[in-house]
Amino acid sequence: MNIFLFKLTVWGALAYTAVLESIRRKDLWVAAILAVVMIGAASVIGHFGVRGLEMFLKDVTLTVVNILSVILAVLFAARQMPEEISRRTIYPLLARPVTRFDLIFGKFLGALTLSTISLLTFTVIGWGALLYFGLGVGAIFWQYLLLRFFSLAIICALTIALSLFLTPQATATMALLLAIGSSTFSTAVTMLHGSVGSAVRKGLEVAYFTLPQLDLFDLSKKVSYGWKPISGTTVLLLLIYAVVHSAIFLMVGAIRFRRQAL
């Protein structure tokens, strides 16, 4: 068997198992119920005059989709590695002819697949609610979904890397802070940049370019306010940005895990 094909098989098998287990655990049910409740509540408000509230409804719906998909991505990814270690199922896995990086990458793919399934579930529910009120979302919506997928890849990679350094609880807290606080961080940096000394300014620049700017992947506001689709070049640049950041996080995790005593 070709080595690359074998690697694909290994990663695929690990990812498939993670997804299967999560579905059996009914994790996605929680997600679906949450989305129905929250988007349903927002759409009740819509009856006060949907015509005028079109933007508000879209805004609330996509905000719910954004927040829930990030939370679930973090929760899915945060437990992948620690659970393998605490249940000791990591031993039979690593006793096979696979590397530790294979395990990390397979788990990353599993968490990303689960997060994407959740994202699509939320989207279908949200879209259904909007359609119910006769509200369309336009072509930019597909770009929104694609960019969400890119950002979930970064979040999963970041969380898996953190889970190899921190306890599961600390991982979830830290990853959620980084993921949800990204927008605030970005705004704060751009505001502070002009009003601080040169040393601090350099520090802010380093932090801005090092930390993943997940806010760049959020097209929800443009969807809500009816803007036109963004350029293909931007989508391509964001794909590169997501791949580079995910790869860096997975590498950092792999370096840490490579010599970790189990």
Next chain:
Amino acid sequence: MRMFVVVLPLLITGGLLLNHRLAQIVKPDLAAPVGMTKAQQTKLEEVAAASLFGQFRSNMADFLWMKVDKYLHSGVDLRGLTEEEKRHQQTQRIGHAGDESEKGHRQHATETTIVLAKENDWRGVLGDIERDVKPYLDMRNHSHRDPKEALPLFRLMTWSNPHFIPGYAVGAMMIAHQEKAFDEAIRFIREGEINNPESIEIQSTFSYLYMRASYFNGKDNYAEAVRHAERGIHIARARDPETLIADEREAWQECVRRRVIGYREMKQPYKARQAALEGLTDFPEDVTCRKYLESVGEPLPKGTSGVTLLKTQNGTD
């Protein structure tokens, strides 16, 4: 998995049906339920959980209030300038291209966009990406979306917090700007008056609406405008001046001015003169009162120079 595929659509359908039923119950029109009475509020605030809910309703109103501004700017996020930005004039300032004489539009000369303008951006390609991904416009010369799109938000914010006076005041003004919506605006502000009987701002808004209708729609509503202005002045004078917030003080002054103008338009010069003199006791520098007194040849109170004031202060109504 099979369960997921079968039950999820059922769950969605159930949710939508429930939603439909709820919508029938809550009667979706502008005649929203009247807010709680004082007695009801007191009773509710004695229950711990109710005070939490009350706080939520208040925060919801604030949240929606902020959303209105964003809606009017097509989702473009604005922020105030930092002290550094105020000192250096490089940052993009917000300016208007549209007719800003309309009430209800916030003036934002000391604001800028959260997303940096290209000429001030140090982030290179990441800045370009952000300007493409986020709602961003060159706001130095911008206009607003049709405010009627934001009207349901005012309905929601006053429904969630019936004591949110800016919601009633600005919402009523925005409704009034719609064609033939005067009666609707009056209904809305009246609801605000029932929920907030001691509000100076609501009386001021009443007087504005009646005066506007008289001016633009040819209705003779000056008497009503004056009545509400006087009511506003009465409420303000009954209060300890130290407890008045800036918005209330401004509303009080608006009432003083409209009282003068109302009497003038009703051809009651004596009462207009009296109103202006009374107004100057509360607001010695008020331009409208001074201007009126000058126009009728009445000497200004001692110790001020009306001409200078007229040139430097904007006393439009």
Next chain:
Amino acid sequence: MSGCYAPDGTDAVSPANSGRLSEFFMTTGMRSQTATALSLDNLNVSYSTGPMKPKRRVVEDLSLEVQAGEVVGFLGPNGAGKSSTIKAVMGFLTPDSGTIRVFDEPAGTPAANSKIGYLPEVALYYPFLTPMETLWLYGKLQRLGGKALRDESYRLLNLVGLGGKEKQPLRTFSKGMQQRLGIAQALLGNPDLLVLDEVTSGVDPIGRRHLREILADVRSGGTTIFLSSHELDEVAQLCDRVILIHGGRKQDERPVDDRFRQGIGSALENYFITTIQQAEEQYAKENNP
């Protein structure tokens, strides 16, 4: 693992229809030709006990060899360093110094692991998966697949007494049943070397006898077995040789002869206790002269 492949790298014939396990191992066996299955040379392993704290040494200058086809019992009291040694063999721990080789491959590498079947001391297998899905996952990680993997999974589950429970979620399994699944996963792919840590832990007496029979079959197929256990009866009956460690150091090693096998382990038990007591006395002398 290597035994499951034809030299050209294609999947080997499914063992599903073969009779006894030993026949399967002998007929399909492409056992590694190297005489030494496992060698440890001056192995030192220590654990960090916390930041800024000194490391605690758990294995000290341990050297041993296991020849291909041999069954070796790795004995010692609790905390002797058995599990740490086994973890180092599997690559789960990085030794401070020393070398470990599995059929001449450095331990912990995919090449070495491809020859090993490993049973951890305690493992809670995926509670929401079934035994078949669990074996499917492990099979995929060792290049097995398709009908061959399915057939072998069924056969191994039957072999360890889990026939009929192939599609039952593992969260409903007892500890003993999980251990049987552990044996099945270790045997998956017909490994050259079986490394078993506390093989009968949590298994009832009937199950223990059953597992002993399975291991006897595996042994007769030529598979090398390196097992740690506190069950001296099973060690006496299964092993060709025992290695005793205490305090991370090898204390003794000797063949299991008929004397040990008679009396159902009591002779081995005496030997175990005497050797450990001597080691402790020696240790006390060294530390309190």
